[in-house]
Amino acid sequence: MRIKILFFIIVLFIATGLSAEEGRHVITVNYPPDRTIMEFGILSMSLNVPKGSADSISILVNDKEKLRIVADSEFECFSVPLAAGINRINITAQREKTAVDSIEMTVFRRSDLESAYKNPPPGFEKDYFHMKNRDQCSACHILKPADTDKKPVSVSAFPAEKLRSRDMSAADSTCYSCHKNLTAYPFIHGPSAVWSCLSCHDPKAAPVYAVRKPDTKVCFGCHIEQKEEWERKKYFHGPFTTGSCTICHSPHASENPSNLHKPTLDLCLNCHVDKGNGRHIVAAVGGSYFHPIRGKPDPLRKDRELSCVSCHDPHASDSPRLWRLNVGSGFELCRKCHTD
Numbered sequence: 526m527r528i529k530i531l532f533f534i535i536v537l538f539i540a541t542g543l544s545a546e547e548g549r550h551v552i553t554v555n556y557p558p559d560r561t562i563m564e565f566g567i568l569s570m571s572l573n574v575p576k577g578s579a580d581s582i583s584i585l586v587n588d589k590e591k592l593r594i595v596a597d598s599e600f601e602c603f604s605v606p607l608a609a610g611i612n613r614i615n616i617t618a619q620r621e622k623t624a625v626d627s628i629e630m631t632v633f634r635r636s637d638l639e640s641a642y643k644n645p646p647p648g649f650e651k652d653y654f655h656m657k658n659r660d661q662c663s664a665c666h667i668l669k670p671a672d673t674d675k676k677p678v679s680v681s682a683f684p685a686e687k688l689r690s691r692d693m694s695a696a697d698s699t700c701y702s703c704h705k706n707l708t709a710y711p712f713i714h715g716p717s718a719v720w721s722c723l724s725c726h727d728p729k730a731a732p733v734y735a736v737r738k739p740d741t742k743v744c745f746g747c748h749i750e751q752k753e754e755w756e757r758k759k760y761f762h763g764p765f766t767t768g769s770c771t772i773c774h775s776p777h778a779s780e781n782p783s784n785l786h787k788p789t790l791d792l793c794l795n796c797h798v799d800k801g802n803g804r805h806i807v808a809a810v811g812g813s814y815f816h817p818i819r820g821k822p823d824p825l826r827k828d829r830e831l832s833c834v835s836c837h838d839p840h841a842s843d844s845p846r847l848w849r850l851n852v853g854s855g856f857e858l859c860r861k862c863h864t865d
């Protein structure tokens with residue numbers, strides 16, 4: 526009997542010893558796990574902050590403070606912006622102006638556009654949030670998708686003003702409470718602007734919410750006019766041929782017109798580094814000309830700057846050099862803007 530009690534005490538001692546060891550951290554990161562791979566520029570985070578343990582929390586990403594929150598709830602949910610590649614995240618909890626806890630973790634933001642960030646370093650893994658039971662979260666959030674998350678969205682009947690009015694129809698989206706920052710950009714893609722998330726994300730897919738590949742299967746479901754127009758052409762752009770629409774376009778929202786991941790020129794130069802000086806345009810003319818490719822108004826497109834897409838179609842064309850403007854030769858192309 527006594528031995529049993531002694532044993533119990535020892536077990537209790539070990540157990541409390543262990544929990545004291547774990548208890549070194551005041552705050553707990555519920556999401557994300559350390560060393561996760563992310564695809565987009567926003568990281569969702571959720572922390573546990575026991576009552577009275579801290580009064581403010583600061584979040585640094587790669588040594589820059591991105592957010593400071595007043596710790597007034599046991600569950601703190603927020604999101605921070607991510608750069609491509611490794612992001613070191615430091616979470617520091619303060620109480621009465623002294624640091625009481627500090628957690629460091631890293632996430633890797635993958636990017637198909639930049640070859641340096643295409644492949645994650647060893648040790649990083651993708652964590653599919655919606656593949657696990659998140660009982661901890663469903664106490665406050667709705668994690669079962671509703672019919673209203675898939676609203677019919679027609680390209681031809683889409684009212685453009687919806688793109689400018691924030692969070693349209695967000696109220697009946699179950700995704701909104703966690704993913705609201707996904708559309709917090711100036712240029713929002715139609716279906717995302719009205720929070721019709723299930724237009725593309727399939728709750729029955731594996732992994733849950735996976736989008737069909739290649740992108741064309743999804744995009745051409747709505748952009749029928751473009752599909753028909755482009756498929757009539759003779760030549761197709763590399764990434765278009767592989768159906769990778771989202772390598773250039775965000776399906777959600779971005780800083781740039783047409784929801785491009787980057788301003789047009791930067792986008793093109795990601796893969797065509799050597800075209801950055803405009804030399805290729807006038808090379809055939811001879812001499813040491815450099816053609817402007819930025820900083821000048823496009824004479825054929827009102828309110829647009831001259832850039833790669835002044836002359837090239839990023840999707841398809843009837844010329845092998847992917848010229849736009851329906852021209853058959855380089856000379857004809859020059860004449861569109863240079864009539865003298």
Ligand code: HEC
Pocket residue numbers: 555556569570571600601602603604659661662663664665666701702703704705706
């Ligand atoms: C105690 C209630 C509660 C729990 C539990 C909870 N949340 Fe939240 N969460 C909230 C509230 C309130 C908001 C703010 C909603 C709003 O402003 O629309 C929020 C917002 C969020 C946001 C958006 C933050 C932003 O600013 O972009 C994310 C992401 C999030 N929660 C994830 C989670 C995850 C993951 C879990 C589970 C680990 C979780 N939450 C558990 C209450 C909770």
Ligand code: HEC
Pocket residue numbers: 556567568569570652653654655656662663666667668669670671674699700701702703704722723726732733734735
């Ligand atoms: C409780 C909060 C919460 C709700 C509600 C929620 N999500 Fe998420 N979701 C997350 C978090 C956290 C991630 C991890 C990635 C990130 O940081 O955004 C995520 C990731 C995803 C992913 C990437 C794949 C994965 O499983 O990691 C998709 C796609 C997605 N959510 C779609 C949706 C859609 C569509 C809805 C609405 C039907 C929805 N989510 C509702 C919190 C939530």
Ligand code: HEC
Pocket residue numbers: 563564565700701704707708716717718720721722723724725726734735736743771776777
């Ligand atoms: C036009 C199609 C489309 C719409 C509409 C759309 N998404 Fe996505 N979403 C995608 C694609 C494509 C990806 C890239 C991942 C993939 O290919 O599976 C993605 C990825 C995501 C991710 C993963 C981010 C990561 O870091 O891995 C989240 C979260 C997400 N979507 C949430 C949403 C939410 C919330 C909505 C509604 C506002 C929405 N999406 C609407 C196409 C769409």
Ligand code: HEC
Pocket residue numbers: 678679680681683714715716724725740743744745746747748770771774776782783784
């Ligand atoms: C559910 C229908 C739907 C799907 C699926 C869809 N779109 Fe859209 N898209 C729209 C609507 C609606 C608009 C806004 C109307 C408009 O501007 O023409 C839009 C606008 C756009 C624009 C901006 C047009 C402009 O002139 O600024 C681009 C670019 C675009 N979509 C690309 C895509 C890509 C890439 C995909 C696939 C990942 C996709 N769309 C999938 C409905 C859809």
Ligand code: HEC
Pocket residue numbers: 740741744745748751762764765768769770771772773774783785789834839840
């Ligand atoms: C190489 C990058 C790139 C790829 C890949 C790409 N786009 Fe685009 N897309 C652009 C650029 C740049 C524009 C803006 C063109 C302009 O300013 O004239 C654009 C414009 C658009 C528009 C606006 C209307 C129009 O007709 O120009 C739609 C819709 C669109 N893209 C859909 C798609 C779809 C669907 C795919 C996949 C089949 C795709 N894009 C693949 C770069 C790309």
Ligand code: HEC
Pocket residue numbers: 638762763764772773789792793794795796797833834837838839845846847
């Ligand atoms: C993700 C990488 C990627 C991006 C971004 C990209 N391209 Fe390309 N581009 C390619 C590939 C791959 C080819 C095919 C290469 C080949 O056949 O030699 C190609 C071919 C071309 C060609 C035709 C070359 C020929 O065969 O004569 C032109 C013109 C072109 N791209 C223009 C653009 C413009 C303009 C943009 C920006 C809107 C752009 N590209 C963005 C990958 C890209």
Ligand code: HEC
Pocket residue numbers: 790793794797800801805806808809816817818831832833834835836837846855858
């Ligand atoms: C003023 C019109 C014009 C602009 C602007 C322009 N191009 Fe071109 N591009 C041409 C012409 C003309 C050719 C054909 C050159 C030849 O065949 O010698 C060409 C050819 C190409 C080719 C394929 C042939 C090669 O030399 O590899 C690519 C790729 C290309 N351009 C990419 C771009 C990119 C990227 C930009 C933006 C930085 C751009 N172009 C801006 C007119 C233009």
Ligand code: HEC
Pocket residue numbers: 806807810814815816817821822823824825831835836855856858859860861862863
């Ligand atoms: C989409 C319109 C457009 C097309 C097509 C175009 N250019 Fe230009 N080009 C411009 C603009 C704009 C300027 C700058 C004019 C200025 O400085 O005000 C320019 C300037 C030039 C210059 C002068 C450069 C300098 O340093 O002053 C030359 C040479 C030139 N273009 C040759 C060509 C040739 C050759 C072609 C055909 C392969 C061509 N351009 C096609 C718009 C175009």
